[in-house]
Every structure is written in structure tokens, then in C-alpha cells.
Amino acid sequence: MCGIFGIVAAKNSESVEELPILALNGLSALQHRGTESAGLVGSDGITKNQVEIIKGQGLVRDVFTEDSIYKMKDNRLLIGHNRYSTAGKKKSGINCVQPFVVYTARGTVSIAHNGELVDAKKKRKEVLHEGVGLSTDTDSELIAQMVAKSIALNVKCHTDADYGEITRELAATMSALNMSYSLLVMTYDRIYAIRDPFGNRPLCVGTVFDRETGGEIAYCAASESCAFPMNSKINFEVRPGEIVELSENGIRSVWQMKPQSPLAMCIFEYVYFARNDSEIEGQQVQSVREECGRTMALEDTVEADLIGNVPESSLSAAIGYASQSGIPFEPVFHRNSYVGRSFIQPNNEMRQNAIKMKFGVLKKKVNDQRVVLVDDSIVRGNTMKTLVKLLREAGAKEVHLRIASPPVKFPCFMGINIPTRAELIASNKTIEEICEYVGADSVRYLSVEGLLNSVQKGIEKSTTFAVGHCTACLTGNYPTTIEI
Template sequence: MRPSKGGDGRLTAALDPQDQGPQDACGVFGVWAPGEDVAKLTYYGIYALQHRGQESAGIAVSNGRQILVYKDMGLVSQVFDESTLESLRGHVAIGHCRYSTTGAPTWHNAQPTFHPTAEGSIALAHNGNLINTAELADILAARNLDAELDLHLRMPGETTNDTAIVTQLLADHPGSTVEERAVELLPQVRGAFSFVWMTEQTLYAARDPQGIRPLVLGRLERGWVVASETAALDIVGASYIREIEPGEMVMVDEAGLRSRRFADAAPKHCLFEFVYLARPDTLMNDQRMHSVRVEIGRKLAKTYPVEADLVIPVPESGVPSAIGFAEASGIPYGTGLVKNSYVGRTFIQPSQTIRQLGIRLKLNPLRDVIEGKRLVVVDDSIVRGNTQRALIRMLREAGAKEIHVRIASPPVKWPCFYGIDFATRAELVANGLSPEEIGRSIDADSLGYISLEDLVEATNVPMDNLCRACFDGEYPIPLPDTEKLGKDLLEQRASLRTDADGLAVSTTGGGAVDALSRP
């Protein structure tokens, strides 16, 4: 079992591995700032993005002559300490916190990825998920780059993610610059990507033509910053300038900031970012996520009114929408569930006795507050329904008289191929049951989902500019035949190839030269 944040995005899968919900996309950060402590700036930047990935963390730094990469499994605060950061000196850096949607959750797949070239080296970090990994691997093979793999890369268990393929293809630029190579390569990359990469001298960032995953640009007094969310700019003291446009690549070096377009923009921003993924203090599409979620709660109250005594959120993701529901309904808002802030990602496997406690390790009801009350419980989403079922049982045991569940997203019926690791379609409870049936399944007195139209209206972004695939099955980037090709195979089929001798080799293995790592 791989430990990861789960349980409809809240309860750790280590506690309930059968109820793994929407996993966050990764977080990326980059800074070009001569004279600044770029390693520590990057540390704080990915610390601010920790919610986007908790499996591994890494930082790459260049001093102008070489790139050093340090990465390990665990949270940002577990991977880095003062002495490690002190050893990472330079003027340009990138950072990454990872949740795996492609490739196994191992050290070899931690990012940034790294690849040496005759002219220098490249380190790259990626937020998103590519859907044509096999095609890119074919390009790699056609250029005979497999011959360049060292023997230590021809070992099972090495790098198997789409990010490493892109890194190696970017590193292959004979007769051209990295910039020109990127302009040639990026139009061939399909899927969701916010790339941040670096050479010894230059910081680069690029966003896919649909802009599915977020990427923003910020300004320091003596440099520039790119990050997945504006919250990361805030924590390092950078001023928000703008979003990186879909289909845009930016470069920062001693000549300053410049921009190139590698594809026409066709915006399809991820709608689930507004519901859950992004931090509530993040600004996205000129909307503060907290304000959007409060408005979602207001719309829920108008669409699904109910007579009740108290509105409570499922912390933390349900808080803004619960506030909005209380405001619009006039029902008092209160804290009915106390969250244990220290229950998060864990590598410690629980015993069966502890596992049976389930959600109680994460949340505990305030009996004095909820006993005898008719409750409105506001949550961000329902995936399998196991978490809500356990939560409602716990609230009833604590004396709740009625429990009315309100959900701040439409029913999740389809998997995501663009960077969010939902359950498979067969496991999604809304794929087989109506809202009324789901309500009965989780033992709620009533259940109300916000409609897709109301959710889109709350974002102030046109429907046609949003990726809504997990709700309506309309995938903005054409996929392979997913009826025959399951999601796992889609992500993994390009991981391994066989050489002429029948030896299984990774086509995505990045180099480990000039890289620091823990033993």
C-alpha cells in the first residue's frame, strides 16, 4: 500500500486505503534572484504549496557552473534542514512537492528531474499529467537517446514518469539553444503541464495551451518568481504580476524577463481547482478562492434550503462554503467537528484496531454543540462515499437529531487524466447512484450537490473556458481509447521498453550527475 493523503481528500489512505479520494496535483516553484538565498526562498515556496503534494519534495540550485539537486521522500519540512539548505548556493533555483499521478511513489520519481548534456544540464519540475507519454517515448527512442543511458539507469525501479521523458527531450538540443528546443518540443506535448525548469544560467516556465493547471509570475526586488499559486508568492514576499498565459513560455536570465508563445491559447482551466485543490488564500483567474467557495455555499443554500439549527463544515475544505451557506440561509454557523492538525500523511502503517477507528483519528465531534441539533454538514466533494458514511455515523452517535449534507461540487462521475488522481470510474459512487440513492447510502436525511451551472457561475469564468471533465465527461484534450485503455495503463504504458537483448529499461530515466541525495 502506498501511503498518501486520501479519504475524499482528507482522511489518510494509510488509515483507510479503500477510501482514497481526489489527490492533489503537484506544486512547482522557481526563482531567479542573484544575491538572494534562492534555496531558502524555494523551500518556503514549496512549503506554501505543500497541500498540492505530500509524497516527496526536492530543490535544484545552480551557482552558474553546475546544478545541484536534493530531493527525498516526505514532506518539505522532513526533507530539508538548515544545513542542507546552506549547501545549496546559487542564483537560480526550482522546487517541487509531488503527488504521483504517473510513475511509482519512489525516490527515483521524485522531482526535480535532472539530465546532463554536452552543453550543460537541465533540471525540471512538472505539475500536471501528460496523455501522450508513449508518443514522446517513441520520439526519444527514434533519436537513439536510449543508447545514452548509463548502465545504472538500466535497472528496474528507475524513473518511470512523464516528467523525465520531457527533461531528456529538452536536453537533446544539438545545434540549438534550450529555448529553441523548447519551442520545438512543447507543441508536441499533450495533456496538462505547468513546467518550471532551469539550466545553469536561466529559469524557464511554460504552461500548456489549455492552461489546465495554474502557474503565476511574481516579482522580487532583485529577481523573478514563478509558482503554482499566488500563496507561494506571498510567503516569499514577491508581488503578483500575472498568470503565465496558456501556451506561453517565459525565460529569466541576466538579460531580464522575456516571453514567447509556442501555441495558441485555448483556455480550459481546471474547475476542481476552484472547489478544492487551490489554497483558499490563492488568487486564480482574478478570483480569491475563499470568495468563490463562500459564493458556492450561498448558492447551495438557495438551491437546497432546509430547516436546521446549525451549519457545520467538514474541516478544512468545507469551511468557506459552510460560511456562505450560513450567511444565505440565516442558520447559525458553528464548529461541530474538531480536526487533529497533526494527522496527515504518514508512513506508519496502522494496526487493524487503529484502522477501525477510521475517521476519528482525523475528526472528532463536539457533542455539546451538536447533541439534539438538526445539522447542515457542508463538504467539498463525495468520491466513494465511505468517509461521509463514517462521518454521519459518528455525528449520530454524538447525538445529532438530523443530518443534511450539502456538497460544494457536482457529482464526480469521471476520472481525471490531467493531474488529479481520483478513484477509477467504477469506484466513483456517483457513477452508479443518483443523488437520492447516494443520500440513502451514506444515511443522510437529505443530500444536495451544487449544480454545474451554479458552480461555474460562482467562479465568474465562462463555462467554455473550464475543464469540467470530472463532472460531465467532456475531456478538452482528446484521449486515447479509454474504453480499452484504463487510466493506469494510460499513465504507465510508456514507462518501460525492451532493448534488443530483451532487457527491460526505463525510457524516462534522468541522470543523477551533480545530484545530492540522501543514502
Template sequence: MNEDRGKVCSGLTHECGVFSAIGNEHWTNSSEIAQIILIGLQALQHRGQESTGIVTSEGHNEFNVHKGMGLVKNVFTEDSITHLRGVMGIGHTRYSTSAKSTQVNCQPFVVHSMHGSLAVAHNGELVNASSLRKQVLDRGVGLSTHSDSELITQALCLIPPEGEVNGPDWPARIRHLMQLAPLSYSLVIMLKDKIYAVRDPYGNRPLCLGKILSEHQEVGNGDLNTKRVPDGWVVSSESCAFLKITRYEREIYPGEILELTRNGPRTIDIVPTPEGKNLAFCIFEYVYFARPTSIFEGQEVYSVRVHCGRQLALEHPVEADIVGSVPESGNAAANGYSLESNIPQGELLAKNTYIGRTFIQPSNRLRQMNVALKFTPILTNVKNKRIILIDDSIVRGNTIGPIIKLLRKAGAREVHIRVASPPLKFPCYMGINIPTREELIANTKDFEDIAMKVGADSLQYLSVAGLVKAVQKDLIGKKQIVGHCTACLTGEYPGGLPDEIDW
């Protein structure tokens, strides 16, 4: 859904988050489903802050829609939620790109076709969007945006597979789309009476299933033990959105088409990864994007980040008095580094939680003022200390430099930077906004030059092999089939380059 590759950002930004919910056969039309989706979107707010939307269905072809620019809490009011009645719905939150973005790009997208209404929410980016766009335009359909999410919506309606006789075969249409565009996407697709959850055959973007737990309890066969039964089902980009009333069930499998009706979920099909290709779950979900409490491939993100810190300590030890992190992204890796190195861990910087998102500043002085506004050194842990500062990634190097200067000013004797991921060297074409190769600091300088530029005594990154080892450490014993995309680190793209890119 990336309509402007040339945009400038301060670091990494994610495409978006998707969430859907459906009640069981006892559910009545009300705004409760919309409220559950609202809670889910708030939990996914870290995946996108630009715009958000919810679409609900009361069982007929006229959907209830509310979308807008801004944060979830600002777009939805008590009145707007009241009007979102239904027994099922889908929601979306989109990340900030540039000032050009407008409400026309807000998701979910809704189209009214001869087969009824269709709503789609999408996380990811189609690597062959240009060729698919041509196919849709050749059918005489005008597109209102440059978003490949709208393209997916139109393609489902306009490119029917052979064999349809008595109306649309939506699973066949979805399979056809997956053959035309094998990556990258996680989708929730809503018709008037059902929802499809779809994950691309590479498993590049995350998607998982959860149960809405009933407030009523059942007693079975005279047994005094009670259990809570499913009152509905939810699908989310991350399991961190499954709060007290919802229980994590499992991930949507790579290539799976999961149908959810009021009778529950069922797998319609699992489209295999293209021949000769491997699974390619985005490894940076573990490193950077996901909440530490989310579960991918059966393991909690926090534990993987601790493994990354341990591996980093093995690869790049250094004598120091204290290990700390850039709050809060490096906390888990700092814990792992401390455990492996036996160097005490402590807080180096207090973060002002009331400071909102800041924009790229036109001068170093203003950037440094922003850092000073966000962070205050904890003198007890900084003054006269040899410090190991853990960060999860360094993109341009614009932020870490002012932080080091802040620590030096507070009396740090030495500052050693250890990065709990490999250097970013390549752009992503599958749903993550990574700056151009020329903007990535790892492509313009070697590690010693980077250390000098940011003012560190030393700077080292986790190796690619070390990251893969940390991510797969707890998966090997489970004999789980795994495969991870490292394209932004290695330049090896799982599905090849987009059709409009020629290096």
C-alpha cells in the same frame, strides 16, 4: 507524471507543486535562493507529500542537487541547504501515490547534454505520453523512469527544431515540445544562467509570477515616499507560496514561455490554444486543491468557494437549525450557504490538528475509529439540531458515512449533506489522481441511494452549471477570457482522451 494509474487512494490527490527563484544582477552565490525555494515548497506542501527536491545553479554547468522521499521539512536539513548555493534554482514537491514509488522519480529531473545541464520540474500529466515516449525511444535514448516528467526533460534535449546553427535554441525547443504535447503541464526549466516558466496552451495547470522584494528602499527624485524594488523573481504553482518578502505579480498566461534572467522576466512567446479548442483551467483547483488564499484568474479561491456555497443554497434549500462543514475543506462554502439561506453557521466538528495523514483501513470499524480520532462533535451545536453539513466533494463515500454516524451518536436530529461541487464521475488524465469510474460512488448509485448508504436524511450536489456560474461570477465583469476543464464531471476532455485509452 503519473506512473501508476491503477493505484488506490482514499480520495483525490494532486500531482505536485513547482517553485523557482532567481536573484537580480546584484545577487551573490549563497544558499539564500535555496532557502527561499524551501519556504515556497513548504507553502505548496498540500500539493504533494511523497517526495521533494531543489536544484540550484551557480552559473556553470554543474548544478547543486538535493532530493529525497518524504515531507519538505524532513528531506531538507541545515547542512543540505548550505550546500545548495546559487543565484537561481527550481524546486518540486510530489504527491503520494503508491509504495512502488521510489527516489528515482523525485524531481526536479536533471540531465547533462552536449548543450549543458538542464533541470526540469513538472506539474501535470501528458495526455499523449505514449506517442512522445516512442519518439524519444526511437532516438536511441533509454529512460530511467516511467514518469512523463523525465520524458519532457529528454524530449527538450533530443528533438531539436530545424534552424539551429550556433547551439541550442531553447525557446524554439520549448515551442516544439508544446506542439508535440499540448497538455497538461506547468513547467520550470533551468539552464546554467536562466529559467523558463512554461504553461500549456490550455492553461490547465496553474502557474504564477511574483517579485522578491528588496530589503533596501529607494527614494526617487527627492520624493520622500519610498518603494521596495525587485531583488529577484519567483514562479510558483500557487500564489499562497508568496509570503511577506514576495509579492504576487500575475499569472503565467496559457501557452506563455516566460524567460527569467538576472535582469528580470520577459515573455518570449505565447503559443495559442489549438484551433477549435477552448482554454481549460482545472475547475477543481477552485473546489478542492488550492489554498483558499491563492489567486487564480484575478480572484481569490476563498471568494469562489463562498459563491459555490451560495449557489448550493439556491439549488438545494432545506429547513435546518445550523450550517456547518467538514473541517476545513468545506468552511468557505458553508459560509456562503449560511449567507444565502439565513441559517446560522457554526462549528459542528472540532478537528485534532495533531493527527497526521491516515491510510485506507481494511474495515469499517477502523475507518470509523480514524474519523473519531480526527473529529470530535461540538455538542452545543449538534445535540437535538437539524444539521446541514457542507463538504467540498464526495469521492468514494468512505469518509462522510463515519462522520454522519459520529454526529448521530452526538444527538443530531437530522443530518442533510450538501456537496459544494458536482458528482465526480470520470477519471482525470491531466494530473489529478481520481479513482476509477467503478470506484466513484456517483457512478454506482443515485443521490437517494448515496444518502441511504452514508446515513444522511438527504444528499444533494451543486450542479455543473452552478459551479461554472460560481467560478465565473466575478470574472464576467472583468471581461476576462475564461475557460474551465470539467472533464471529471462531464467526461468532456479538452484535448481528447490519452492515446492509450479507448472507451
């Protein structure tokens, strides 16, 4: 779920000093994808073996200072990363902060990775047995070392290549990897945006324009389009299995692996992860969430006085549910903006503490009312039990939960912190037992078919987007072989 962002100055651009700020703003816009650490690596576009690095644990605003950003002012290329670890504290140390930088036979190569390799253990053993040392247990460093190895092998065969050109090496690495990865790979003079052949994690590229002249000043890539500045446009989303090159000369596709069939774009990007104003598969995320709410209202009816939501990601679904059901929408909670997303906290104790500090109930709205509380998902049940209790204490007569996605029953091995079924409330309890556990009057979920229809309804058929979504956490049907 990590956030990645990259930017390259256009040829003859006079706005190079703006690039660090644009990169910082891009990472800030992707903060919802990871809050544990952040990093930024820059290249001046000339020196093959030297980069500027800023890394630290915490939020973007805490890691980057005015002085550190100023040191990046002469860099014409930058890639950054916000971290969301998926295997507990051992992967959250300072050594694991991305982007990773490796020194190769063609100079420095920097890598920012979103996703998780399902065959990381196997690949790690292979790399270690080949004599390559690893300083962390992250699959992201593993990818960096595999790229470095491929560069070394190809240098022996192709000495006439452009020093910054590593398309062959990246293609060879992709051919050796399973899902899941979206990558930004930076050499001294270009950035490559890469997406696995399943298309599991989102990735898009765009152009930044001068506000006054309208000329091109930079080219960027990001996990989500919300990271692009206002004076930019989305050129396209990186296709599954594609390598896209960003250089001072513009954006071009340089290699295309045969996409997997069926594709497996993570459907939870629509349910929870992505920001409302991002565009994925040619549609705005907010419109999909509203459609999920409308579909849920069609699948289920309940007598109630008002529709409320769990801030913030379920707001659109609640609006959709209210519009379809005819029951008025009212905000019922105040969310403390200074507490992060509890779901992406690395352990259960931190998640519980975040929930307690995060919500306040609007008592006059709910007193003596029958409330339908809409949320995007129930994963562990931590949040919902607390919120139902808060509504009861505020005087709500009835509390009915309507969840704008199906029950999460199976672990994810592709980059979401759901490593075991023991943590999943829907994997261990029936809907009736969940209702009793959280203290609600009723609980209903959106069907798998309803979710898929809501997501696929808005994908423009005239575009090149092929439809295919991973529902493994909902159905147990994994898109590839999982090595545990």
C-alpha cells in the same frame, strides 16, 4: 496536482543566501499539493554542467535539513517540487522524486512538472524507439528527455545561440506534447515557466522586494501565489501556451503558442486543490468558494438548526451557504493538523486510516440539533460515511449533506488520482443511494451551471484572462482525445 516553485536572484542582489530559505518556504506553502516527496535543485548561475540536488520522500520539513539547505547558499537559481503521484506506488519511489536533472548538449537542464500527459504512453514508445533510455515510468522524465533531444537537434542548427537560451527547444517540445503540464525548466542561468495551451494547471510569476529599500532582489514562479513571500507581488499568471523567462535581468515573455479554444483550466483547483489565499485567474480562491456556498443555498433549501463544515477546504463554502440561508454557522469538527489530506494519499487503505485519525466531533454543538454538513466534494465517499456516523453518535437529530460541487462521475487523466469510474461513488450510485450509503437524511449537490457561474463571476473582464474550465470529471466532456 503537484506543487512547483522556482526563484532567481536579481542582478547585483545581495540577498542570494536568502534564496534557499525562500524556496523552502515556497515549497512548504505548496505542501497541500503533494506530500509524498520533495526536491530542490540549485545552480550558481555560472557553471553550465553542475547543480546541487536535495531530494527525499516525505514532507518538506522531513526532506530538508539545516545542513542541506546551507549547501545551497551560493546558488542564484533554484527550482523545487512537491510530489503527488497519480498512478499508485510504482510511481512513488525515490527515482521518481523531482525535479529531474538531465545532462544535455547545452549543459544541465532541470525540470519540475505539475500535471499528467494524456498521451504519455504514445510519447514514451516514440522516445524509446528513438534509442533514448528512461529510468522511470513517469511522464515528467519523458518531458525532460524530449527537451534534451530537442536541444541536441537545435545545437546542430544554431551554434551561435546563448548557451542558456533554450526557448526554441522548449517551443518545439511543447508543439509535440498534449495536455496537461505546467513546467519549470532551469538551465544554468535562467528559469522558464511554461503552461500548456489548454491552461489546465495554474502557474504564476512574481517579484520579491527588499523589505527595507524596496529594490528587486529576486523573481519567482509557482503553482500558486500563496508560495510567494509577503514582500513580493504577483506580476501575472502565465497564459495558456506561454513560455516566460526568469533571469537575473527580470521577467519576460519569450514565446506564445496559440491557446486552445475552449480553454480547460481545471475547475477542481477552485473546488478543492488550491489554497484559500491563492489568486487564480485574477480572483482569490476563498471568494469563489464562498460564492459556491451562496449559490448552493439558492438552489436548495432545508430546515436546520446549524451549518457545519468538513475542515478545512469547505469552510468558505459553509460560510457562504450560512450567509445566504440565514442558518447560523458553527464548527462541528476538530481536525487533527498532524494528519495529511486523505484525498491525496496514494491508495485507499492509507486514505481510510487517515480519515479515522483526522476528525473529532464537537459533541455539545451538535447534540439534539439538525445539522447541515457542507463539504467541497464527495469523491469516493470514504470520509463522508465516517463523519455522518460521528455526528449521529454525538446526538445529531438530522444530518443533511450539501456538497459545494457537482457529483464527480468520471475519471481524470490530467493529473488527479481518479483513474477509474469504479472508485467514484457518484458514478455507481444515484443520489438516493449515496444518501443511504453514507447514512444521511438528505444529500444535495451544487449544479454544474452553478459551479461554473460561481467560478466565472469573479474573473475580471478587464484582464487578459480568457474563460474556459475543464469539467471532465463532472460531465465526461474531455477537452482533448484521451489515450487509455
